[in-house]
Amino acid sequence: MSLYHEAAEFLLAPTSDGGSLKARVFKKKGLKSPPNQLYALVLETCKWSVVLKDVIERAELLKLERKLTPALSLLLTHDLLLAKGGIALPQSHGLRQSVERHKGRLTSELTLARLRRKSASAEQLREQVERASAGEEANIPRWVRVNALKSSVEDQLKTTFAAYKRTTELQEVIRSLPSKAGGATRLVYIDPHVPNLLAVTQGTDLTKTDAYAAGKIILQDKASCFPAYLLDPRSEDGDVVDACAAPGNKTTHLAAVLHGHRPDFESAPQTIFAFEKDSRRAQTLEKMVRIAGSRKQTVIAPGQDFLQVDPEADKYKDVGLLLLDPSCSGSGIVGRDSMPELHLPDAFDKQSQGKGVQPPKNGQTARKRKHGEVEKGEKEASQNVLIDDEGNETVVNSSKDLQARLEALSSFQLIILLHAFKFPSAKRITYSTCSVHAEENERVVMKALQSDIARSRGWRILRRDDQVSGLRDWDVRGLPEECGGDTEIAEGCIRSHKGDGRGVMGFFVAGFVRSGGDADGRGGGGDDDDEGPYLRDVEGRIVRDQLGMPVLKSTGGPVTLIARDESDEEDDSSGGTSDDQATDEIEEDEWDGFGD
Numbered sequence: 001m002s003l004y005h006e007a008a009e010f011l012l013a014p015t016s017d018g019g020s021l022k023a024r025v026f027k028k029k030g031l032k033s034p035p036n037q038l039y040a041l042v043l044e045t046c047k048w049s050v051v052l053k054d055v056i057e058r059a060e061l062l063k064l065e066r067k068l069t070p071a072l073s074l075l076l077t078h079d080l081l082l083a084k085g086g087i088a089l090p091q092s093h094g095l096r097q098s099v100e101r102h103k104g105r106l107t108s109e110l111t112l113a114r115l116r117r118k119s120a121s122a123e124q125l126r127e128q129v130e131r132a133s134a135g136e137e138a139n140i141p142r143w144v145r146v147n148a149l150k151s152s153v154e155d156q157l158k159t160t161f162a163a164y165k166r167t168t169e170l171q172e173v174i175r176s177l178p179s180k181a182g183g184a185t186r187l188v189y190i191d192p193h194v195p196n197l198l199a200v201t202q203g204t205d206l207t208k209t210d211a212y213a214a215g216k217i218i219l220q221d222k223a224s225c226f227p228a229y230l231l232d233p234r235s236e237d238g239d240v241v242d243a244c245a246a247p248g249n250k251t252t253h254l255a256a257v258l259h260g261h262r263p264d265f266e267s268a269p270q271t272i273f274a275f276e277k278d279s280r281r282a283q284t285l286e287k288m289v290r291i292a293g294s295r296k297q298t299v300i301a302p303g304q305d306f307l308q309v310d311p312e313a314d315k316y317k318d319v320g321l322l323l324l325d326p327s328c329s330g331s332g333i334v335g336r337d338s339m340p341e342l343h344l345p346d347a348f349d350k351q352s353q354g355k356g357v358q359p360p361k362n363g364q365t366a367r368k369r370k371h372g373e374v375e376k377g378e379k380e381a382s383q384n385v386l387i388d389d390e391g392n393e394t395v396v397n398s399s400k401d402l403q404a405r406l407e408a409l410s411s412f413q414l415i416i417l418l419h420a421f422k423f424p425s426a427k428r429i430t431y432s433t434c435s436v437h438a439e440e441n442e443r444v445v446m447k448a449l450q451s452d453i454a455r456s457r458g459w460r461i462l463r464r465d466d467q468v469s470g471l472r473d474w475d476v477r478g479l480p481e482e483c484g485g486d487t488e489i490a491e492g493c494i495r496s497h498k499g500d501g502r503g504v505m506g507f508f509v510a511g512f513v514r515s516g517g518d519a520d521g522r523g524g525g526g527d528d529d530d531e532g533p534y535l536r537d538v539e540g541r542i543v544r545d546q547l548g549m550p551v552l553k554s555t556g557g558p559v560t561l562i563a564r565d566e567s568d569e570e571d572d573s574s575g576g577t578s579d580d581q582a583t584d585e586i587e588e589d590e591w592d593g594f595g596d
């Protein structure tokens, strides 16, 4: 079967058959064509179908070539007029000839279609098509976290984004489109909430940049950066746990925040324990941590279920902070199925007879139809597929199914949170999901706060006033009605909504702190320890001796100076050079999709 026949099948299949286009193409067994090529062809044809339908109908292609189906005519015309290499079939191939012999007519119809759309150039028409097909992704810029372990915002503005124009308006970035003619329309914006975060014009493949290959930039949605920033790990906080770590966006962010908070004196080494139950995903985590330059301080436990970890074990005795980002419904993720609306040209019999919709022939339809819309007879009932943040698909036929799925997820999420409460020295925890459902968010928080373990160990919500400044200023908060009307808890919860103009995905994060030791009188952080081991003045500044060394609460004396050995801080690059990082590229979906 040719590339075009395989592509036609995907073009016409309802999206409810197995999730996103990407998932459907890449998971399909026995394909003859390379999945990358197939995916690009179907997606691009779909984007252009609104223009190409017009071109094909006006050129009467289906009247002149009776053997061509509407789907094949779209795919072949797309490649003939818009693909660099033209139609990917031998010159003598019948399908190729059936379209190529009308090249003159089709080309002039494309020009006329462009002029009808008031586009001054082919480039402008392309921009129009991109914008029209972008769906909910049209409201999102490309978020780029500059990895403080390897680079800085200043560095990146001078290098990777040197051709970009600075703007202070996020909306301008969202509306901008890359121009092939130059960098004039490519914009960069420095985020005011999360340190080291940039928003840039969508549409440029940043995974091809040196900075990406070298781990200097990480493609991560803004909201996905909230948990590590909210947890705010510092040198005095001890070890850190990332309980559900792959693919590693937040693990590497934790390392970067820690690095940014390094005191100017030698402090105890800190370990990030990164647990990941799924061994395959743990490999991606390993790769990401290595590329990001934090492999040395991260202990990865591949295949390790966090719930099987003993909080009382000696090696976790110094764990002061935990980041929990468990599996969730993924309902806040933007662009899970980014397939644009398909516009099929009318079949010839309809065009000539002008008699309304003709019955579909051979799986073709004779009218515009939306993806996922199923012709009667093709399938009895349409199914909805819920794709979670790990890409797993669950068929959800009714609201009852959805409720059952949410119940299962939220019970697991609560168990993870209660398990984290048990770590004896823990003093701060963040809990996050990329779900929009209160069942997985505020309701889990409320149940956790009401649990026996929370009460006995003194866990409470991290109040808005006590949060890091960027998130204190973020004004989208939890739902009071889901927090039993408790505004302190609702205000402590942080939400983000897709499509609200802030350019982010749907997300939720809450922080927990301990306000006392546990029933056994064991340490814990609590208010007394919130400020860490150093003496602070009334304004919260660390008290220093005459030489500028911080004074320890425990001894009343200054910290002993040990020269920092810079060589210890070198990246662990032994695992891979930037060359192999470039070829060994992490799939973008995994890089920023699951965890977002």
Ligand SMILES: C[S@@+](CC[C@H](N)C(=O)[O-])C[C@H]1O[C@@H](n2cnc3c(N)ncnc32)[C@H](O)[C@@H]1O
Binding pocket: 224, 243, 244, 245, 246, 247, 248, 249, 250, 251, 275, 276, 277, 278, 281, 304, 305, 306, 307, 325, 326, 327, 328, 389, 390, 594, 595, 596
């Ligand atoms: C939402 S994803 C985490 C995304 C990640 N925090 C990031 O930002 O890149 C959830 C991950 O938790 C893992 N997971 C689920 N249950 C787990 C458990 N009990 N112990 C450890 N990992 C678990 C899943 O395999 C999945 O990789």
